[in-house]
Amino acid sequence: xxxxxxxxxxxxxxxxxxxxxxxxxxxxxxxxxxxxxxxxxxxxxxxxxxxxxxxxxxxxxxxxxxxxxxxxxxxxxx
Numbered sequence: 001x002x003x004x005x006x007x008x009x010x011x012x013x014x015x016x017x018x019x020x021x022x023x024x025x026x027x028x029x030x031x032x033x034x035x036x037x038x039x040x041x042x043x044x045x046x047x048x049x050x051x052x053x054x055x056x057x058x059x060x061x062x063x064x065x066x067x068x069x070x071x072x073x074x075x076x077x078x
Contacts, residue, residue, distance in 0.1 A: 006062055
């Protein structure tokens with residue numbers, strides 16, 4: 001799995017749509033080790049609330065399979 005941080009300002013609906021196109025799982029992992037499966041609708045609600053509250057600026061990573069990285073690259077910091 002590849003882990004990268006989100007860019008500060010992303011198009012959240014476009015990001016969530018790109019996740020649905022991924023073949024493998026995509027997770028948001030917090031610094032505390034919590035993992036949200038971003039293909040889950042419930043986890044997407046929690047993730048969206050965190051982004052809206054700017055909690056996503058806290059250390060956290062998007063983890064995905066390397067094969068899915070091209071689909072998410074525009075939303076991730078290099």
